[in-house]
Amino acid sequence: MDSFQRALIFKAVIENGTMAAAARIMNVSPSVISKRVAELEAEMGVQLLRRTTRRITLTEAGNNFYQRMISLHGQWQTLLDETQDLGQNPRGRLILAAPSPLLNRVLLPVLGPFLRANPGIDIELKSTTHAALPLAGVDLSLARKIDNFDSIAYVGQRLCRYYNQLFASPAYLAETISLTEGNDLRSHKCLLYGENTKTTTWSFDCETKIDVTGQLSSNNTEALIAAACQGQGIVYVPELIIQEEIKRGELVPVLSDFKSKPFEMWFYYQKLDFVPLKLRVLIDFLKKQW
Numbered sequence: 001m002d003s004f005q006r007a008l009i010f011k012a013v014i015e016n017g018t019m020a021a022a023a024r025i026m027n028v029s030p031s032v033i034s035k036r037v038a039e040l041e042a043e044m045g046v047q048l049l050r051r052t053t054r055r056i057t058l059t060e061a062g063n064n065f066y067q068r069m070i071s072l073h074g075q076w077q078t079l080l081d082e083t084q085d086l087g088q089n090p091r092g093r094l095i096l097a098a099p100s101p102l103l104n105r106v107l108l109p110v111l112g113p114f115l116r117a118n119p120g121i122d123i124e125l126k127s128t129t130h131a132a133l134p135l136a137g138v139d140l141s142l143a144r145k146i147d148n149f150d151s152i153a154y155v156g157q158r159l160c161r162y163y164n165q166l167f168a169s170p171a172y173l174a175e176t177i178s179l180t181e182g183n184d185l186r187s188h189k190c191l192l193y194g195e196n197t198k199t200t201t202w203s204f205d206c207e208t209k210i211d212v213t214g215q216l217s218s219n220n221t222e223a224l225i226a227a228a229c230q231g232q233g234i235v236y237v238p239e240l241i242i243q244e245e246i247k248r249g250e251l252v253p254v255l256s257d258f259k260s261k262p263f264e265m266w267f268y269y270q271k272l273d274f275v276p277l278k279l280r281v282l283i284d285f286l287k288k289q290w
Contacts, residue, residue, distance in 0.1 A: 006040040009033060010048060011069045018056060070137040071270060078276040090278040091120030097135040098142040100127045101221045102265070105241040107142055114285050121278050134268035139279055145264040156268045157283075160290035162240045163205070164260035167251040172231040179234075179254055185212050189233035191224045192217035202236055204258045225251075238263070265290075 012022040023030040048062035134141035134154050190212040192200045199213045228235035229250045245251040
């Protein structure tokens, strides 16, 4: 048995929780599984698993090895898929990761046409925080530009630029005092992003900073958008993520000259000798969207 086969057994142990569970899946005895993992550790000269009577946990080296195995196993499956079709028809599974607002409001709406055009591709979506990106073990991460990302391990490319802007519901604007200049924001109900806060500072690209207050704050962008649609105040978010609310007339821009500095949306994927056809097709599709 070669090292790669032992590594696949190690991967099965992690994903099934115990050696006994992995043994049942692979239809061998637990002692065989234990022996193969021990052989792998001996060959590598490092401990991958911590074994106790109740559970198995990964060492730091084991966790790193497991993350790389996820990627390698995915590349192997891609090779099998594409070889079957001689690389002409994209097929296989793609795993995409992004922060929740970007995943739900930017990526998801454009995936319907992509999947209809590529019936051989399946997609799994993972919601994560911006700080966790680019996410190991996924095919593509989508996020606001990440400063100082690992350019040795990942390829990053810009998709588009966007801005935070001010929006409110027509009902809110009809029932409140006038809003004609930036300083008027100090007298309005503003919907604040964050926790345990009643005040914040909104910064604009015109080198203006305005301290605003509000009765409602949240670390969930979806909640702030919903509150703005219900007439509870002014929200400061990218137009990019509220296209549907704008189309339905639920939100309208206010103080259009007040925008944030430009942000950039990028995609990231692991640097590979061979970029799978299924991933190349998706990247080309996303570039055409913006």
